[in-house]
Every structure is written in C-alpha cells, then in structure tokens.
Amino acid sequence: MNILSAKNLIFCLVLFFSISMFSQDKDNPWVIGVGVNAVDFYPTNIKGMTSSAGVPTQWYDQFFNLNDHYNYIGAPTKLSLGRYLSESFSVEIAGSINKISKFGDIKLAESVSYMAIDLNANYNINKLFGIESWFKPYAIGGFGFNAKGNDSKNDIQFENYGSLNSGVGAKVWLSNRVGIKAQTVYKHFFNDGSFPHFQHSASLIFKFGGYDADNDGIYDKNDKCPDDFGLAIFNGCPDTDEDGVVDSEDECPKTYGSIALKGCPDSDNDGVPDAKDNCPTYPGSPELNGCPDTDGDGIIDMRDACPNAAGPIANQGCPELDSDGDGVIDRLDACKFEAGPASNNGCPNIKKDLEAKLTELANSVLFISGSNMYYVKYESKLDEIAKLMKSYNNLKFQIRGHTDNVGSEEANYKLSIERVNKILSVLVSKGVNQMDLDVKGFGETMPIDTNDTAEGRARNRRVEIKIID
Incomplete structure (x- = not known):
C-alpha cells in the first residue's frame, strides 16, 4: 500500500x-x-x-x-x-x-x-x-x-x-x-x-460543541428558553418565584404560590387564589369568592348581622321572628301577636272561628220533640250567643233551623221555621240588633245523623248560625 x-x-x-x-x-x-x-x-x-x-x-x-x-x-x-x-x-x-x-x-x-x-x-x-x-x-x-x-x-x-x-x-x-x-x-x-x-x-x-447562551447548564438546542436562565426540570425555562410552576404557566410568576392554583398564593388555603379572594385571610368557599358563611344562609359573615344563625338577606342574615308562633314570621304577619294561618296573613280567621263557635253553641240548644220550645237549661247557651253577636256588631248572621224526620215533611219544614224564629226573638230580647239577623228553615232535608235512633234524631233537631256578607 x-x-x-x-x-x-x-x-x-x-x-x-x-x-x-x-x-x-x-x-x-x-x-x-x-x-x-x-x-x-x-x-x-x-x-x-x-x-x-x-x-x-x-x-x-x-x-x-x-x-x-x-x-x-x-x-x-x-x-x-x-x-x-x-x-x-x-x-x-x-x-x-x-x-x-x-x-x-x-x-x-x-x-x-x-x-x-x-x-x-x-x-x-x-x-x-x-x-x-x-x-x-x-x-x-x-x-x-x-x-x-x-x-x-x-x-x-x-x-x-x-x-x-x-x-x-x-x-x-x-x-x-x-x-x-x-x-x-x-x-x-x-x-x-x-x-x-x-x-x-x-x-x-x-x-x-454545545452552546448555552444563558449559562443555565442547558444547551440552546435543548433549551426552550435559551435567552433566560432557567432550570433543567423545565427544559431551561425559569421559575422566578421557585414555586414549582414555570413562569410561562405561572399566573403569579413573582409570588410563591400553589401548583394547583397555577402558581398563585392562597393564604387561607381555601382553594381561592388571593388575587380573587375577597377574604384572603379567612377560609371560605369559591361560590362566595373565598369568603366564609358560617351559618350557610348565603350571606358572607362580614355582611351577616347574625353570622352564627341562618337568616334571609331581607333581615340582614338574622333569623326571622315569629312572636305569636303561628308559623308566619313577624315581617309577613299582619297580626304578629295573634296566631293565624298563613292563608290569612298570620291573622286569626275571625269569621270562620266565630261561626264555628256560634254553631257549636246553637247545636247544644235542644228542642222538645215536635215543638219550638227549648229546654230552660240551655238558656245560658243563648246568652253566650247573644254576647258574641253583640261583640261583632259589624257582622250579619243567618239562623238556620233543622228537624228530624218524625212527622210529615211539610210539618217539619214549618217546625224548623218556628224554631229559628223562636231563637231570633230570644236573641233580640237579649240585645242583638234584629237588623243583623236573618232566619231560614230547612225542615228534615239536611240531617247530620241517622234518624233511626233517638240519639241521631236529637242531633238532627238543631240550629246553626252562619255569618253572611
């Protein structure tokens, strides 16, 4: 060679x-x-x-x-x-x-x-x-x-x-x-x-043969940030605040923060970054921008006049009072010191309650069979009826008479008229304005019990009082 x-x-x-x-x-x-x-x-x-x-x-x-x-x-x-x-x-x-x-x-x-x-x-x-x-x-x-x-x-x-x-x-x-x-x-x-x-x-x-412009130990051909001193773990890109989130993905690159929050701090550890937390030093919920709501009423504690007791915004977060215990809060109760149904704005239903009381008293007045005469012992019931009617002199009342089925239907109708007129005359004599009273007889047509027994027939011989407009 x-x-x-x-x-x-x-x-x-x-x-x-x-x-x-x-x-x-x-x-x-x-x-x-x-x-x-x-x-x-x-x-x-x-x-x-x-x-x-x-x-x-x-x-x-x-x-x-x-x-x-x-x-x-x-x-x-x-x-x-x-x-x-x-x-x-x-x-x-x-x-x-x-x-x-x-x-x-x-x-x-x-x-x-x-x-x-x-x-x-x-x-x-x-x-x-x-x-x-x-x-x-x-x-x-x-x-x-x-x-x-x-x-x-x-x-x-x-x-x-x-x-x-x-x-x-x-x-x-x-x-x-x-x-x-x-x-x-x-x-x-x-x-x-x-x-x-x-x-x-x-x-x-x-x-x-390798070149490292920013002298971070990572050669430019492998350095994703060749002009900025960075870390090997981030392929040469910087993490200025050293929180483990590369600056390009760090929403708070100059402040140490949480990886889960893209590098932003969360001082109270409630999952809401401080920059978006209206209460950065008190743990709260994301729904309330990081503020606490201890009583869970949807009003943050700093604006809640009663932070430990749930209440509506209309009452500044405090529980609503119900002075009469009728289930209607005082703010909505037209009669806050008198129990009444919500359907009547918390006020007692006077007409309904009065009508029930008057009918109860009238039903207890029993008449002698076949007669418009009542037993003397029921006189006190009529006194109570008269007293109630006089207390509500702005109302008008209808006295309704009923009988059992003993006798003819015509006779029973006539008897029911006689009985209500009897009650009317007694109430007028006790001071009730006759102009506030009306009468109506129904005879045997509206029984409330059986006519096959003495007890049933006695209940059917009754007087009812209704409030009329």
Missing part, C-alpha cells in the same frame, strides 16, 4: 462515518485531546527479536518495561479529535509523532522520526453490562498510516505502511467538559519492513 492509497483509505473512512452515523450526544459531541505517546516493539512477538540474553521474545513480554523498551518524547506528542456517535460508539482521528531509538533491546545508532495518523472507532464497554460509571472503558478498532524516517547508520530500516489497529482504553471525566484518557493500541502491518508495535498514549481531553 503506498502513501496515496493510505490517504484515500483514511478519507473514505472519515466520509463513511460522517454520512452514515450521527451524534446522539445532545450536549458536546466533539472531543479534542492533547497528550503523549510511547511506542514499544518488544512484546509484539516480532520474528527474530530476542532479549538481551538471546531468548526469543513472546507476546506481552515486559509489557510495562518503560525504561528499557518504550520510545517517547518528554513533550506533547499526540493530538486527537473525536466525535460521539451514540451512547455506544464514537470515532476519533489522531496524529502523533515520536522518536524511535529502541527496537526491543536494540539501541539504534541514530534515532528515527515516527509519524502516525489513525482513524479508530471506539465502543463503550459499559454498554455490554448495562451500567453507568465514572470509569468508561472502551474497545478500539480501526486503521492507520505510519511513516518512519530511515538512516543509513542504522542496521534496521523501517518502511511506511498502513496498519490495522486494535486495542483498549478508558476515559474518566473530571467535569462536564474536561477529562483524561489512556489507551493502548496494537498496530499490525502486512509487510516485513513495518514492524508491529504497541502505541500507548495518555491525553487530557476536552468536550465542546
């Missing part, structure tokens, strides 16, 4: 990795390294190479015999540029220089210059075991080209040739961008003039 062929090979490899793979490192995909290298021919089982005692060398003999076998320069002699391709793979191109003065145990008469350019792919060994560690070992495979100077004073002559590379290494990152790495690469050649050897190197490495 000549130099031109080697250059073409390297170009093709670089082009291949550039177009066929892409970086999966989202931060700093590029790595540059500066370090030193050492070249050792002794432990590579070169045919004819022997130890100082004349014994043929074998693989890995005196692998770490730095003083006797390593060729190195006490200055930076290696420069590398790498690019991460994925969590498993990276690719690196490196150039190194050296001076060859030791070929195994043989010391050359004059040092020979050594130059190499290598293109290697690295595999992250930790991926085989599924682990993450500060120590990152890797396997190496690739190609290189080695150019060595020749000098006629030396018995050993070197040739330039391409190499097949394999080896291992490890990286340790000291910070997000700075680390160190060490590696050993075995370089194998397929011609007799380019001797296989190990090239050891140690480098200080630097990651770069």
Whole structure:
C-alpha cells in the first residue's frame, strides 16, 4: 500500500462515518485531546527479536518495561479529535509523532522520526453490562498510516505502511467538559519492513460543541428558553418565584404560590387564589369568592348581622321572628301577636272561628220533640250567643233551623221555621240588633245523623248560625 492509497483509505473512512452515523450526544459531541505517546516493539512477538540474553521474545513480554523498551518524547506528542456517535460508539482521528531509538533491546545508532495518523472507532464497554460509571472503558478498532524516517547508520530500516489497529482504553471525566484518557493500541502491518508495535498514549481531553447562551447548564438546542436562565426540570425555562410552576404557566410568576392554583398564593388555603379572594385571610368557599358563611344562609359573615344563625338577606342574615308562633314570621304577619294561618296573613280567621263557635253553641240548644220550645237549661247557651253577636256588631248572621224526620215533611219544614224564629226573638230580647239577623228553615232535608235512633234524631233537631256578607 503506498502513501496515496493510505490517504484515500483514511478519507473514505472519515466520509463513511460522517454520512452514515450521527451524534446522539445532545450536549458536546466533539472531543479534542492533547497528550503523549510511547511506542514499544518488544512484546509484539516480532520474528527474530530476542532479549538481551538471546531468548526469543513472546507476546506481552515486559509489557510495562518503560525504561528499557518504550520510545517517547518528554513533550506533547499526540493530538486527537473525536466525535460521539451514540451512547455506544464514537470515532476519533489522531496524529502523533515520536522518536524511535529502541527496537526491543536494540539501541539504534541514530534515532528515527515516527509519524502516525489513525482513524479508530471506539465502543463503550459499559454498554455490554448495562451500567453507568465514572470509569468508561472502551474497545478500539480501526486503521492507520505510519511513516518512519530511515538512516543509513542504522542496521534496521523501517518502511511506511498502513496498519490495522486494535486495542483498549478508558476515559474518566473530571467535569462536564474536561477529562483524561489512556489507551493502548496494537498496530499490525502486512509487510516485513513495518514492524508491529504497541502505541500507548495518555491525553487530557476536552468536550465542546454545545452552546448555552444563558449559562443555565442547558444547551440552546435543548433549551426552550435559551435567552433566560432557567432550570433543567423545565427544559431551561425559569421559575422566578421557585414555586414549582414555570413562569410561562405561572399566573403569579413573582409570588410563591400553589401548583394547583397555577402558581398563585392562597393564604387561607381555601382553594381561592388571593388575587380573587375577597377574604384572603379567612377560609371560605369559591361560590362566595373565598369568603366564609358560617351559618350557610348565603350571606358572607362580614355582611351577616347574625353570622352564627341562618337568616334571609331581607333581615340582614338574622333569623326571622315569629312572636305569636303561628308559623308566619313577624315581617309577613299582619297580626304578629295573634296566631293565624298563613292563608290569612298570620291573622286569626275571625269569621270562620266565630261561626264555628256560634254553631257549636246553637247545636247544644235542644228542642222538645215536635215543638219550638227549648229546654230552660240551655238558656245560658243563648246568652253566650247573644254576647258574641253583640261583640261583632259589624257582622250579619243567618239562623238556620233543622228537624228530624218524625212527622210529615211539610210539618217539619214549618217546625224548623218556628224554631229559628223562636231563637231570633230570644236573641233580640237579649240585645242583638234584629237588623243583623236573618232566619231560614230547612225542615228534615239536611240531617247530620241517622234518624233511626233517638240519639241521631236529637242531633238532627238543631240550629246553626252562619255569618253572611
């Protein structure tokens, strides 16, 4: 392989990795390294190479015999540029220089210059075991080209040739961008003039390629707020009040608040943010804009004259009084100190009650059968009737007479008329204005009990009093 062929090979490899793979490192995909290298021919089982005692060398003999076998320069002699391709793979191109003065145990008469350019792919060994560690070992495979100077004073002559590379290494990152790495690469050649050897190197490495305009540790390509210092948890966006709600979604970005309330504070923990809470220091209900209503009457405590007792708005939140206990509150009771039904605005139903009382008294006055004469013992009942009628001299009354069915219907009708007229004359004699009285007889037509028994017939012989308009 000549130099031109080697250059073409390297170009093709670089082009291949550039177009066929892409970086999966989202931060700093590029790595540059500066370090030193050492070249050792002794432990590579070169045919004819022997130890100082004349014994043929074998693989890995005196692998770490730095003083006797390593060729190195006490200055930076290696420069590398790498690019991460994925969590498993990276690719690196490196150039190194050296001076060859030791070929195994043989010391050359004059040092020979050594130059190499290598293109290697690295595999992250930790991926085989599924682990993450500060120590990152890797396997190496690739190609290189080695150019060595020749000098006629030396018995050993070197040739330039391409190499097949394999080896291992490890990286340790000291910070997000700075680390160190060490590696050993075995370089194998397929011609007799380019001797296989190990090239050891140690480098200080630097990651770069990411840009972070706001210096928040999140690179711009991943930063949703690249111009504002932010937090990783919010993809680089800020949370000014540190309440766990990103500013772009925080309705109160400068005041510590609740996540549930979109970052706004709720001093009384009633679920209503302070900005919308009319009572921010007293727990209340959302329906009342955060104000309390202790008695549940729909009037907030600060406007409720009786906050611990339910009452209507019309009474400033206080319970309505019902002085007469008739179920009609005083505010609506036309007779607040006299019990009466709601249908009569809380006032007693005078006509109905009076009519019932008068009829009760009149019914208790019993007549002698077949006669318009009543028993003397009922005189007191008629006195009560007269007294009530005189008390309500603004009312007019109708006296109604009824009989049982003993006798003819005509006779009974006539008898009912005689009985009511008798009652009328007695009431007039007791001071009731005759102009306020009317009479009507119904005979036997409206019984209220059976006529088959004496008791029933006695109840049917009755007088009723009705109030008329």
